[in-house]
Amino acid sequence: MRRAGLRVRVVAGFAAGALALSATMALASYQVARQSLIKERERTAVRAAYDDAAVVRAGLGATTRPDVAAVLRVLDTGESRRALLQRQGNWYALKADEGSTGAIPVALQRQAAAGTASVQRIRTGGHASIVVAVPLAPGDVFYEVDSLRELEHTLSVLTVVLTLVAMGTAVLGAGLGWYASRYVLRPLRRVADAAQEIAGGASKYRLDPAAEPDLARLTTSFNHMVDELSARLERDRRFAADVSHELRSPLQTLAAAASVLERRREHLDERTATAAGLVTQEIAHFQQLVNDLLELSRSDRPAARTTTDVADLARQVCRERRLPATIVAADGESRWSVDRRRVGQLLGNLLDNARAYGGGPVAVSLRLDGDVGRIDVDDEGPGVSPEDKPLIFDRFVRGRSAGARADSGGAGLGLALVAQHAAAHGGTAAVLDRPGGGARFRVDLPGCRP
Structure with a gap:
């Protein structure tokens, strides 16, 4: 199961904490309010019962044969109280009688008959009530049943209100958590943006430690890491450039000597002529490797964009490789803002790769979608295996199909240069499966609309 993101966990934590706190406070408030209201209601019921009992006692003692009904009619019990004698x-x-007499507990009646005044909560008619028993004389007991229906309604309303308050507090906590997570993650997002900028070639991008004092150590460490990485990349670039420059002079001498041998090949015996041909071929491969290394050492430079007819450039690259220019097809506008030298080498490397490992290129498609220029080069070879796709644009990496061919003299830098030239434009390079078989190498170059 995929773990929830940090922001989701922070928001959920704030919401759960707010809900737990508000629920606890609501429950405590409800209990305190309930006990307070019930006690106050009991005191009011007891006072009213004793007042009514005094009136009934006086009425019963006024004559030897009192009219009990007349005495009870004197009482003002309202709608919530019932007087019983x-x-x-x-x-x-x-x-x-609507069941009040039967609802009075027997134990309470015994206590009242023994001369002890008592108070007890009961349920009658589906609602809670308070019954107060007041002994008047031997054999006479006054009962008053006070309904708590209004109090129950008040407590129900209080329950709904406290529940809504708890839910509102949880929502407020979630909103606070969202704001807090956004505020806390803002510096981390800035670090992520900086890392993306640096990965895209902005090696001079740095974070300001004063912007977030609490994360000064993080920003300082990040800047130090970038400095070390930039220094190492610069050393590697200079090393590759220096080695390539140092190799160029002896290679040119070797190439000149090899050309002399190639011109005099018909005067050599068969074994010597074969050896001379192999030397010439390997020197050409070596020169291409040195040129690629030099190009890679300069790949961190920004793209020098000019308005270029990419379709004409692609046809020119095809003709240089003795490929039919008819394989180039432009869908819409073909004048793009690109680095002509980089795109030309990019196309050449893709065509060379298709011819060496993919059975030859069959189509070069150009399309401008918005401001993103897309270049697709299709071949009719065996395609690229899923294991090779994530690595095929790395330096000195050759796919399985390349390793299976004895006549492939590449060093695994052609596609790496394609990825570097795409990155210099802020774009990407990818390899897909061509419909119908083969491979499709795709390069997306943003910002191509003139």
């Missing part, structure tokens, strides 16, 4: 084992109520 148990007198000598008989029950009296101001309103019709």
